[in-house]
Amino acid sequence: MAIPLPVRAQAAASQLAFWLPTPVRRAVAGRTVRIDGQDLALDAQLLLRLQKIARAELVRGSVEQSRTLLDAGRHLVSGKPIEPVSVREIAVPTPDGDLPATLYTPVGLPEESPLLVFFHGGGWVIGTRASHDNAVRFLAKHAGVRVLSIEYRLAPEFPFPAATEDALAAFEYAVAKAGDLGADPARIAVGGDSAGGNLAAVTAQQAVRRGGPVPAFQLLIYPATDFARRYRSQDLFAENLFLTDVHMKWFEGHYVPEGTDLTDPRLSPLRADDLSGLPPALIVTAGFDPLRDEGEAYAEKLREAGIEVALRRHEDLIHGFINFTGVGTRFREALAEMAGALRQGLSEVH
Numbered sequence: 001m002a003i004p005l006p007v008r009a010q011a012a013a014s015q016l017a018f019w020l021p022t023p024v025r026r027a028v029a030g031r032t033v034r035i036d037g038q039d040l041a042l043d044a045q046l047l048l049r050l051q052k053i054a055r056a057e058l059v060r061g062s063v064e065q066s067r068t069l070l071d072a073g074r075h076l077v078s079g080k081p082i083e084p085v086s087v088r089e090i091a092v093p094t095p096d097g098d099l100p101a102t103l104y105t106p107v108g109l110p111e112e113s114p115l116l117v118f119f120h121g122g123g124w125v126i127g128t129r130a131s132h133d134n135a136v137r138f139l140a141k142h143a144g145v146r147v148l149s150i151e152y153r154l155a156p157e158f159p160f161p162a163a164t165e166d167a168l169a170a171f172e173y174a175v176a177k178a179g180d181l182g183a184d185p186a187r188i189a190v191g192g193d194s195a196g197g198n199l200a201a202v203t204a205q206q207a208v209r210r211g212g213p214v215p216a217f218q219l220l221i222y223p224a225t226d227f228a229r230r231y232r233s234q235d236l237f238a239e240n241l242f243l244t245d246v247h248m249k250w251f252e253g254h255y256v257p258e259g260t261d262l263t264d265p266r267l268s269p270l271r272a273d274d275l276s277g278l279p280p281a282l283i284v285t286a287g288f289d290p291l292r293d294e295g296e297a298y299a300e301k302l303r304e305a306g307i308e309v310a311l312r313r314h315e316d317l318i319h320g321f322i323n324f325t326g327v328g329t330r331f332r333e334a335l336a337e338m339a340g341a342l343r344q345g346l347s348e349v350h
Contacts, residue, residue: 015079017050018043018328036236038287041316043328047077048242048318058320059126059247063156063254067126074131079326082137084108090181092150094169096162100151101170102129103181104140114346115146115183116219117174117203121194121320123251124155124163132193135322135335142339145346146183148174152199155255163255164266167199168206175213187349189217189279189342193322194243194291195251197223201269201298208277216349218281219342222291222319223298225270227252228262231293241288243319248290270298275305282341284334287315310341 017028025042029049033040051057056073059066084107091098116139120132129136129149140147152166171190178185190200197220207214238245256267265272283299285292292313299311314321314334322338324331 015327018046033288035288038315040288040318041330043324043330044288044316044318044321047324047327048240051242058242058244059123059250063125067128070122070126070131071128074323077324077327078134082134082141082325085137085140090148092170092173094166096153096165099153099166099170100129102136102149104136104147104149105182106141106144106146109144109146109182111182112184113144113146113182114187114189114216114349115148115174115178115181116140116143116189116191116342117171117200117215118147118149119152119167119170119190119192119196119199119203120149121192121196121221122154123247124160124195124255125251126154127195132196132323134325135193138322138325138332138335139339139342142336143342143346145189145342146181148181159257160255160260161266163195163199164202164206167203171203171207171215172213185213187216187346188213189219189346190215191217191219191221191342192223193221194319195224195255197221197295198225198269201225202266204278204281205265205269205272205275214277215279217279217342217345219338219345220281220283220295220298221322221338222285222289223269223283223295224291225298226268226294227256228268228271229294231290231297233293234290237288237290237292241290241318243290245290270294270301275302275307278302278305278307280308280310280345282310282312282338282345284338285311285313286317286319286321287313288317289319291319312337312341 029045088103090101120127150170153162192200263271285295302309
């Protein structure tokens with residue numbers, strides 16, 4: 001019987017594969033994948049090939065099994081913790097109880113610096129602050145911002161709209177306690193990836209409608225924006241590309257209670273009637289991602305509403321790429337570009 005390698009050994013083996021000569025990596029990965037006029041990056045194709053060999057999946061079995069697998073597997077692709085970044089655990093009070101959160105501060109960052117309230121991805125069902133630890137460290141260090149990473153409530157234990165309520169409460173806490181967090185209250189952004197991008201977009205909309213403090217900036221990384229329509233990218237990239245159509249239906253089935261209005265803007269921010277007053281946004285999509293088209297449709301709707309928005313499609317990448325900082329170079333390049341845009345966006349806030 002084969003004995004599984006320890007996690008650290010598996011991680012070292014995975015990372016070593018990305019430093020092999022290009023012809024060897026191409027031989028392992030197979031012929032270039034081309035869909036919709038786009039070529040999949042070799043790093044992304046090699047990662048998918050290694051996952052297939054290891055029979056690794058984003059979702060497998062029950063909710064608890066999927067959460068356990070994600071926690072165990074994150075070390076294989078995230079790399080060593082990025083330093084120097086200090087961390088401090090914080091409890092964010094809400095009407096439904098305290099939310100655990102982590103404040104990341106790049107060493108040497110002055111007081112009253114920008115702050116990003118970050119919501120992790122994972123389909124509102126899996127994912128944690130830990131699963132996104134290195135991605136958040138990277139953003140903090142390279143964007144020169146504090147990051148408050150939020151452990152919002154997950155489905156199915158807490159289905160929609162619990163996560164949206166937590167996200168708004170976390171943003172309002174960050175503004176109210178900016179001094180305690182070392183942040184400039186005028187430069188507090190919201191951001192997240194996938195489900196977290198959805199929560200960031202929803203938080204910005206709700207903040208505007210409530211008439212209180214509004215985020216200074218939105219960082220929406222391959223966000224889910226519309227449950228009420230099926231987009232072309234969902235058919236193009238339904239299988240074999242990390243996030244699949246089966247996964248998306250599994251997440252929706254756990255997060256969205258039966259009978260929910262799928263056009264509710266708290267669920268589908270693209271369906272909001274009025275987008276006026278929203279802060280500037282950077283929307284980042286991946287070319288080989290089922291969520292690509294709805295993220296880009298949201299960017300277009302923001303533009304039509306007169307909102308300043310930058311759209312960046314990494315056409316050679318797959319969903320989830322911000323978490324692959326420990327393998328290859330292409331994923332880090334994309335994240336570094338994102339960090340630079342975040343730094344610039346928050347520096348322009350007056």
